Amino acid sequence: MTTEPSDSGPRHTGARVHLAHGRAHLRPPSPERLPEGWVRGEFSVLSPGTERRHLAGPGRDAGYMNVGRAPGDGGGPDGWVLAPVPHGAVFDPAAPGVLTVPDTVPVTVLAAARFQHIARLGLDRLPPATDLDQPVVVGSGPVALGCVLELHRRGADRITVVTGRRYPPLGRAPYVTLTAPDPARPAGLVVDTTGEPGRALALTRPGGVLGLLGTPGPEAALPARDVHRRGVTVVGMHELAPAQPGAYGEAFTGCADWITRAVAPQLLAAWCRIVPGEKAPDVYALLNAPGRPADPVILFDWKTR
Numbered sequence: 001m002t003t004e005p006s007d008s009g010p011r012h013t014g015a016r017v018h019l020a021h022g023r024a025h026l027r028p029p030s031p032e033r034l035p036e037g038w039v040r041g042e043f044s045v046l047s048p049g050t051e052r053r054h055l056a057g058p059g060r061d062a063g064y065m066n067v068g069r070a071p072g073d074g075g076g077p078d079g080w081v082l083a084p085v086p087h088g089a090v091f092d093p094a095a096p097g098v099l100t101v102p103d104t105v106p107v108t109v110l111a112a113a114r115f116q117h118i119a120r121l122g123l124d125r126l127p128p129a130t131d132l133d134q135p136v137v138v139g140s141g142p143v144a145l146g147c148v149l150e151l152h153r154r155g156a157d158r159i160t161v162v163t164g165r166r167y168p169p170l171g172r173a174p175y176v177t178l179t180a181p182d183p184a185r186p187a188g189l190v191v192d193t194t195g196e197p198g199r200a201l202a203l204t205r206p207g208g209v210l211g212l213l214g215t216p217g218p219e220a221a222l223p224a225r226d227v228h229r230r231g232v233t234v235v236g237m238h239e240l241a242p243a244q245p246g247a248y249g250e251a252f253t254g255c256a257d258w259i260t261r262a263v264a265p266q267l268l269a270a271w272c273r274i275v276p277g278e279k280a281p282d283v284y285a286l287l288n289a290p291g292r293p294a295d296p297v298i299l300f301d302w303k304t305r
Contacts, residue, residue: 011095015040015061015301016088017278017280020055024062024284026277029302030090037092039068044087045111045272046298048141049195049214052287062284063087065114067299069103078103080110082252088277088302100253106258108272112263113255115146116153120251122213122237123150123191130209131188136160138200139193140168140178143214145271145296147191148176153258160184162203168294169270191237197222206230213237273296278301 014030034040045065054060063086070081070093080101081093091098099117101110135156137147140163148159152175161170161179162184171178181199188208192200195214201222204210210232228232239248259268273295275283280300286292 008174011084011093012066012085012089014088014090015063015086015285016044016277016300017062017086018059019051019057019062019284020059022055023054024281026281034090035092036232037094038069038090039081039093040090040302040303041066041068041085041088042303043067043107043111044277044300045114046142046283048287048292048298049143051215051284055284055287061086061089062280063089065111066091067107068078070100080105080107082110082114087280091191099249101253101256105256105270107299108268108274108297109256109259109263111272111299112145112149112268113252113259115142115297116149116255116259117146118143118239119150119191119213119237120145120153120255121239121241121243121248122211122235123147123154124236124243124247124251125235125241126189126209126211127233127235132156134158134160134187135189135191136162136184136200136203137191137193138162138203139214140165140170140294140296141193145170147193147213148173149230149259149263150255151191155264160187161166162199165294168296170296172267174269190272195243196220199276201226201232204230204232206232209233209235211235211237266299272297272299274299274301277301278304286300 018025064084066085069078069084080103082099083091085091157175181303186205190200190204191211193214195216
């Protein structure tokens, strides 16, 4: 059963990737014997923006989207459990903040749904009269993918994605138009997914809405005078901001169901790449490189021990 997130987070041990001195280091798997009721991470999901920041900081275990398989209630079928714990860790599937779906859901659907889940909770905070016609999404990474999926689910059929990347996979969606930052036209709704909202503000029409879906860094700032004079509404979209009880888990289940029905398998294959867990340090080494992976979603496979 899905539980609400909590500041304490799920209990876990045995992280497989540790960050130190700007590099990722692979750790051996935990011993075979697990604490009673705990599950072993089979897959984990990379969050490039967050983990680039973590690479630059002091040593720490890496990752916070880890996927395992747990028995269903009352002896029912197994299900996927997704927990905000480090890559490949073993964890308590009954702790707060864990999300669940049946294990018949492909893991690529689960991963894409997790990023759509973030966007769904954030877009729920938009003012009721917000115009979703021809919105603009700034960025082309996993959070941008989640935002595009959720905007399309809400009826947006023409979405402009502003990105400096050439030919990112996100452009394969038929309802997406890619544009470089300079020629982008202002819109009534602009969502920043990069954590650098200044460019997104410049693209927001007077009287429009600017959504902050990417997490800004501590030095990020918006010019209050500009926001004031142009009458722009700025909406904070953090997924753990206050919400109705049960909304967190229900939103995730809804995203997984919608992707299963509405997103073509070939699009998911273009957006999601599964990499053996032992290659995780190689992927981290590319995160700050000019040629960093363009795949919006990267999963590490920890099943091969």
